[in-house]
Amino acid sequence: MAERPSIAVCPACVAIPTDLIKSAGEARSNQSRRIELSLPTIHCAACISGVETGLGKLPEIEGARVNLTRKRVAITVKDVPGIETYLIDLLTSWGYPAKELDSAALDQEMVDKAGRDLLARLAVAGFAMMNVMLLSFSVWGGAEGATREMMHWISALIALPTVAFSGVPFFKNAWTALKVGRLNMDVPISLALILASGVSLLETFEGGDHAYFDAALSLTFFLLLGRYLDHRTRSAARSAAVELAALEVHRAERISADGSRETVPMDALREGDMIAVAAGSRIPVDGVVTEGRSELDPSMLTGETMPEAVEPGTSVIAGMLNLTGALVVKAEGLGEDTLLQQITRLVESAEASKNKYTSLAEKAAAIYAPLVHILSAAAFLFWGFYSGDWRLAVNIAAAVLIITCPCALGLAVPAVLTAASGRLFRNGVLLKEGVALERLAEVDTVVFDKGGTLTTGKPQLMNGASISVQDMAVAIAMAQGSVHPMSKAIGAFGKAAGIAPAMLKDIVEEPGMGTRADLNGQEVRLGRAVWCGVESHDVAQSASWLRIGQGAAIVLLFEDIMRAETSETIAALLAEGLDVQILSGDAPKPVQSAAEKLGVDTWIAEATPADKVAVLKRLADEGHKVLMVGDGLNDAAALAGAYVSISLASAVDASRVSADMILVSDDLSQVSKSLRLAQVAKRRILENFSIAAIYNLIAVPIALLGFATPLIAALAMSGSSITVSLNAMRLGRKS
Amino acid sequence: MNILAFLIPISLGLGGVGLLAFFWMMRNNQYDDPDGNANRILSERYDKSPDGEA
Numbered sequence: 001m002a003e004r005p006s007i008a009v010c011p012a013c014v015a016i017p018t019d020l021i022k023s024a025g026e027a028r029s030n031q032s033r034r035i036e037l038s039l040p041t042i043h044c045a046a047c048i049s050g051v052e053t054g055l056g057k058l059p060e061i062e063g064a065r066v067n068l069t070r071k072r073v074a075i076t077v078k079d080v081p082g083i084e085t086y087l088i089d090l091l092t093s094w095g096y097p098a099k100e101l102d103s104a105a106l107d108q109e110m111v112d113k114a115g116r117d118l119l120a121r122l123a124v125a126g127f128a129m130m131n132v133m134l135l136s137f138s139v140w141g142g143a144e145g146a147t148r149e150m151m152h153w154i155s156a157l158i159a160l161p162t163v164a165f166s167g168v169p170f171f172k173n174a175w176t177a178l179k180v181g182r183l184n185m186d187v188p189i190s191l192a193l194i195l196a197s198g199v200s201l202l203e204t205f206e207g208g209d210h211a212y213f214d215a216a217l218s219l220t221f222f223l224l225l226g227r228y229l230d231h232r233t234r235s236a237a238r239s240a241a242v243e244l245a246a247l248e249v250h251r252a253e254r255i256s257a258d259g260s261r262e263t264v265p266m267d268a269l270r271e272g273d274m275i276a277v278a279a280g281s282r283i284p285v286d287g288v289v290t291e292g293r294s295e296l297d298p299s300m301l302t303g304e305t306m307p308e309a310v311e312p313g314t315s316v317i318a319g320m321l322n323l324t325g326a327l328v329v330k331a332e333g334l335g336e337d338t339l340l341q342q343i344t345r346l347v348e349s350a351e352a353s354k355n356k357y358t359s360l361a362e363k364a365a366a367i368y369a370p371l372v373h374i375l376s377a378a379a380f381l382f383w384g385f386y387s388g389d390w391r392l393a394v395n396i397a398a399a400v401l402i403i404t405c406p407c408a409l410g411l412a413v414p415a416v417l418t419a420a421s422g423r424l425f426r427n428g429v430l431l432k433e434g435v436a437l438e439r440l441a442e443v444d445t446v447v448f449d450k451g452g453t454l455t456t457g458k459p460q461l462m463n464g465a466s467i468s469v470q471d472m473a474v475a476i477a478m479a480q481g482s483v484h485p486m487s488k489a490i491g492a493f494g495k496a497a498g499i500a501p502a503m504l505k506d507i508v509e510e511p512g513m514g515t516r517a518d519l520n521g522q523e524v525r526l527g528r529a530v531w532c533g534v535e536s537h538d539v540a541q542s543a544s545w546l547r548i549g550q551g552a553a554i555v556l557l558f559e560d561i562m563r564a565e566t567s568e569t570i571a572a573l574l575a576e577g578l579d580v581q582i583l584s585g586d587a588p589k590p591v592q593s594a595a596e597k598l599g600v601d602t603w604i605a606e607a608t609p610a611d612k613v614a615v616l617k618r619l620a621d622e623g624h625k626v627l628m629v630g631d632g633l634n635d636a637a638a639l640a641g642a643y644v645s646i647s648l649a650s651a652v653d654a655s656r657v658s659a660d661m662i663l664v665s666d667d668l669s670q671v672s673k674s675l676r677l678a679q680v681a682k683r684r685i686l687e688n689f690s691i692a693a694i695y696n697l698i699a700v701p702i703a704l705l706g707f708a709t710p711l712i713a714a715l716a717m718s719g720s721s722i723t724v725s726l727n728a729m730r731l732g733r734k735s
Numbered sequence: 736m737n738i739l740a741f742l743i744p745i746s747l748g749l750g751g752v753g754l755l756a757f758f759w760m761m762r763n764n765q766y767d768d769p770d771g772n773a774n775r776i777l778s779e780r781y782d783k784s785p786d787g788e789a
């Protein structure tokens with residue numbers, strides 16, 4: 001466990017002048033508030049007690065509760081401004097990197113009402129099914145006369161209210177479909193439920209042999225189970241999507257005319273507002289720099305990892321990360337005009353032009369629903385006219401409907417998807433929508449973005465080994481404490497090479513230029529060429545310079561290197577016979593060298609977001625099913641338009657929102673593994689359909705001929721449902 | 736067969752108790768953090784609000 005700083009007084013409270021708290025209102029300072037933080041790394045009992053006891057010691061905190069399943073902590077805290085940031089820093093320093101979640105977005109999914117509703121109905125159906133089944137055993141075992149009638153009556157008393165309560169989700173859906181003149185899976189289900197209950201009630205009144213109450217109930221139970229599994233997969237995905245959307249909390253610091261600063265939500269900003277952007281935070285709006293110098297990291301927007309220098313007069317784009325100096329930005333484009341909005345529009349149009357995918361379950365229902373109705377109606381008419389006994393005819397029609405019950409069909413897809421998404425989740429892949437897995441199984445082309453996807457998206461020091469240890473030690477010391485990506489790269493190199501930083505005095509960071517320090521009376525400079533007195537040079541790649549005293553400047557070269565697992569992943573995809581392509585916004589040279597290194601033949605460089613969409617559209621028109629893997633804002637539209645898409649956890653909001661799957665672990669090798677899992681999952685679904693079909697092929701003729709008894713119905717139903725679930729569960733095992 | 740007059744209501748009643756208990760647990764958020772509950776049992780700290788209230 002990480003070392004803990006002593007907790008004396010909350011610095012956030014100390015930093016804030018007391019009169020400010022008072023002016024905010026006495027009531028407010030006493031009011032408590034609930035915030036939630038995401039803690040992606042907690043995993044054990046020690047983590048839970050570490051976080052809870054640690055937070056419990058703070059005077060501002062009234063209560064903290066970790067939810068290990070969701071990897072979050074809910075905190076009730078006194079309403080002190082800035083408390084979130086303080087808590088995040090504190091938790092991060094304890095070794096639990098924390099992120100703030102937007103409480104407004106979270107409130108909507110706080111209590112999963114629909115899930116609880118389904119679960120309650122499922123529990124009632126399960127209870128009723130068990131009991132009625134027990135009563136039915138005595139009838140199947142040969143109970144006769146008064147005993148059988150009593151069993152039937154008790155069963156009716158349990159079954160009828162249960163079907164009325166637990167069947168509501170099916171009745172509702174069936175009614176909605178019928179109102180617009182369509183058939184869905186719920187129509188035969190509802191009909192079977194109503195017919196089975198109705199016929200059985202009639203038989204009970206008449207003292208007949210067969211009552212299908214147990215069948216009606218197990219039908220309800222198994223179908224609700226499928227429905228509930230389906231809901232759970234979807235709500236897990238939805239809650240993850242909400243969490244991701246909430247991760248970036250949108251606030252900006254506005255400077256009023258009198259110079260005072262206030263933190264306002266993004267949508268309160270107006271054109272012409274002056275916004276302060278501290279080093280280390282993102283530019284909230286498109287605009288022009290009016291004060292300050294700094295460097296901006298545009299990697300999220302363009303895929304380009306090298307920082308751009310900005311000074312008063314430079315235009316900046318929302319989403320860029322401010323690296324070194326504080327800036328004041330005058331908001332210009334807001335709403336419709338920002339780059340972000342343009343990309344959002346592209347995403348929307350890409351989504352709209354995407355063909356609707358018909359899932360396997362929908363395809364099965366389209367064949368199945370009419371077939372069952374025709375069979376059942378035919379049996380009814382045939383037996384009615386043939387025997388003239390309409391009571392028998394209704395009985396047989398009901399038996400056909402019950403036997404062909406789509407129990408197994410209703411479980412076939414949800415059971416597989418639950419097992420598959422559970423395994424994906426353990427592998428660090430988040431599936432946002434079940435059908436995406438079916439689409440993933442059909443993919444024949446994989447298109448990768450380069451910067452941040454194939455590569456790490458962070459520059460690395462390339463020529464560190466050829467620089468003397470003394471000079472490196474100076475550079476490492478200068479780079480310490482800077483958030484600049486190149487400084488971080490120098491620091492990382494130093495750590496890896498085991499070089500201790502030199503002793504420097506008076507380290508000053510000059511925003512937009514570099515760092516200056518004092519080494520035994522000599523001035524040392526690290527930064528841009530101009531900063532180190534280099535007037536002309538022929539270094540084509542991104543570089544920094546180090547100059548000690550009046551000596552010659554030493555060049556430090558940086559490159560965005562491949563992820564460790566990239567080549568292995570690409571090789572695995574190529575080995576499966578997939579067409580792999582690279583589609584990047586970066587310059588041709590680095591893209592070409594990356595493509596050659598990986599053995600990828602097709603690559604496109606300097607692609608704008610619109611180009612990317614067009615390329616994917618062309619591939620789709622040629623009949624290819626494309627998997628797009630990307631991370632940048634410039635990929636968002638392409639991700640939305642692709643047949644199926646995967647985004648990385650480190651990606652920007654827009655990309656994560658438009659992708660179908662997210663690599664939470666940021667491990668690219670999961671792309672090929674997920675692809676294989678998807679293929680297996682699809683095979684399981686088809687197997688399940690076959691199993692259900694085989695059961696029906698055997699049982700339907702029996703029912704049509706009028707030999708079906710409640711016992712046969714119960715056996716066929718439970719048998720097929722259990723086989724299908726077991727077949728699905730094979731997927732969850734470790735392979 | 737008179738025994739059925741007792742046994743059936745008793746078995747239904749017991750099942751009903753189980754069903755009610757399940758509803759009670761669901762309403763008290765006891766299914767919200769299964770992983771957490773599995774781990775908390777290992778901790779010596781007294782858990783004063785097992786229903787997950789902060």
